[in-house]
Amino acid sequence: MNRFCILVVDDEPAQLELLSGFLTKQGFETVLAESAEKALAIFRRDAVDLVVTDQKMPDMSGLDLVKAMRAINPEASVIVITAYGTVDTAVAAIKSGAADYLTKPVNLDELLYRVEQVRERHRLLTENRELREALQTHRRIDGVIGEGGRMLEVFSLVRRVASSEATVLIRGESGTGKELIAKAIHYGSPRASGPMIRVNCAALPETLLESELFGHEKGAFTGAFAARKGRFELADGGTLFLDEIGDLPLPLQAKLLRVLQEKEFERLGSSKPVRVNVRILAATHRDLEALLKAGQFREDLYYRLNVVTITLPALRERREDLPLLMDHFLRRFAEKNKKIIRGFTQEAREMLLRYDYPGNVRELENIIERAVVLTRDDVIGRADLPLTTHNVEGEENEQASLPAVVEGVERRMIREALARSGGIQTRAAELLGISERALRYKLDKYGLYEDPNSE
Numbered sequence: 369m370n371r372f373c374i375l376v377v378d379d380e381p382a383q384l385e386l387l388s389g390f391l392t393k394q395g396f397e398t399v400l401a402e403s404a405e406k407a408l409a410i411f412r413r414d415a416v417d418l419v420v421t422d423q424k425m426p427d428m429s430g431l432d433l434v435k436a437m438r439a440i441n442p443e444a445s446v447i448v449i450t451a452y453g454t455v456d457t458a459v460a461a462i463k464s465g466a467a468d469y470l471t472k473p474v475n476l477d478e479l480l481y482r483v484e485q486v487r488e489r490h491r492l493l494t495e496n497r498e499l500r501e502a503l504q505t506h507r508r509i510d511g512v513i514g515e516g517g518r519m520l521e522v523f524s525l526v527r528r529v530a531s532s533e534a535t536v537l538i539r540g541e542s543g544t545g546k547e548l549i550a551k552a553i554h555y556g557s558p559r560a561s562g563p564m565i566r567v568n569c570a571a572l573p574e575t576l577l578e579s580e581l582f583g584h585e586k587g588a589f590t591g592a593f594a595a596r597k598g599r600f601e602l603a604d605g606g607t608l609f610l611d612e613i614g615d616l617p618l619p620l621q622a623k624l625l626r627v628l629q630e631k632e633f634e635r636l637g638s639s640k641p642v643r644v645n646v647r648i649l650a651a652t653h654r655d656l657e658a659l660l661k662a663g664q665f666r667e668d669l670y671y672r673l674n675v676v677t678i679t680l681p682a683l684r685e686r687r688e689d690l691p692l693l694m695d696h697f698l699r700r701f702a703e704k705n706k707k708i709i710r711g712f713t714q715e716a717r718e719m720l721l722r723y724d725y726p727g728n729v730r731e732l733e734n735i736i737e738r739a740v741v742l743t744r745d746d747v748i749g750r751a752d753l754p755l756t757t758h759n760v761e762g763e764e765n766e767q768a769s770l771p772a773v774v775e776g777v778e779r780r781m782i783r784e785a786l787a788r789s790g791g792i793q794t795r796a797a798e799l800l801g802i803s804e805r806a807l808r809y810k811l812d813k814y815g816l817y818e819d820p821n822s823e
């Protein structure tokens with residue numbers, strides 16, 4: 369049996385001697401304190417497994433000592449010995465968090481029995497914890513592929529935050545799996561049986577977004593024909609996922625901050641406060657620090673959201689996971705399309721391994737889905753991929769003609785812009801600094817219409 373250390377606290381030297389002498393004889397390690405104050409000092413400093421304390425002491429009662437110790441370590445086990453064996457003190461002892469109580473004069477067999485019980489409980493708790501940790505270090509997260517160091521770090525962080533109530537900010541480029549991770553956190557949390565509600569803060573104009581978040585009463589604005597619950601209310605008891613939080617308009621940032629602080633808000637057109645119990649997850653691909661500097665994102669909201677940050681690596685920063693992801697998507701889409709596909713030709717595999725994926729996992733997923741649909745063979749070949757030697761990294765060589773290099777660069781930039789804009793051409797054209805017409809012309813010219821990024 370492991371060492372089990374008992375701290376015995378009593379202001380009466382004779383009683384202290386009696387109890388500790390007995391426990392030592394039973395094979396326990398004991399430490400003595402003749403005042404509550406000394407006991408606290410020892411408790412803070414040493415690894416104590418159990419405290420046996422007298423209730424009536426001049427500097428602090430046994431019950432207050434229990435409370436103080438449990439404030440330091442919520443798992444502290446304390447047995448309180450009281451001279452006044454009334455039901456009240458017993459109840460008070462248990463309420464204050466004591467593991468057990470005994471009345472004076474102490475029956476030593478009884479004491480031993482109680483101590484053994486606490487020791488057994490400790491053993492079980494430790495065992496459980498060790499078991500759980502052992503399981504978790506080997507457990508992947510369902511549906512999230514990755515086995516390189518960067519993703520293992522992400523998994524371990526996800527597991528640690530999932531069990532808490534902490535607000536989590538998930539960052540990473542477009543298509544890196546932010547939403548997937550948000551789901552993993554929710555479904556790995558104690559709120560898993562509650563709702564997971566998503567709000568895309570970039571998708572709606574300000575007024576609509578406000579009623580989407582907080583709901584409205586009938587007649588709150590033109591078109592509000594009936595009262596409606598907002599996403600905050602729908603997420604009650606579960607998780608609210610604020611996606612694209614970097615795109616939340618400033619006035620709504622102020623309102624959101626208030627809800628986060630007070631857990632309370634009003635529906636539009638109502639003055640009745642609504643209280644909700646929601647856990648907040650947020651995600652963005654935007655550079656929040658730059659938005660902060662530009663005055664487009666509130667600093668107080670930033671700090672409120674940024675309790676725990678999980679940053680997802682870009683796919684090109686975790687190339688070690690490419691083979692795993694390629695096979696995963698190949699299997700998935702072959703099954704979905706009821707095709708039997710054995711794998712990739714060597715050439716196709718090499719191209720996929722070398723490409724730099726500005727649209728990250730989503731882009732790879734789309735490339736493979738498209739290839740699975742297109743291929744007439746039972747392997748994916750180079751011709752099934754929308755990649756050319758120009759957009760595959762490392763293949764641009766100095767011998768190539770200027771137009772070929774320009775085409776390669778254009779293709780890559782267009783693909784990247786489309787990935788960033790979620791396939792929305794107006795936004796992609798803006799990002800590229802060209803007109804939408806010019807973009808359409810180039811899409812046509814390069815045969816990018818079937819671009820894997822347009823969902």
Ligand SMILES: Nc1ncnc2c1ncn2[C@@H]1O[C@H](COP(=O)(O)OP(=O)(O)OP(=O)(O)O)[C@@H](O)[C@H]1O
Nearest residue numbers: 511512513541542543544545546547548653729730
């Ligand atoms: N590690 C992964 N394993 C398996 N699939 C993944 C992984 N990461 C992302 N995906 C898939 O890639 C696609 C994009 O992921 P997701 O929507 O979570 O990205 P995102 O970071 O939210 O992107 P955006 O910023 O554009 O919204 C999804 O279909 C998702 O299932």
Ligand SMILES: [Mg+2]
Nearest residue numbers: 546547611651
């Ligand atoms: Mg997303």
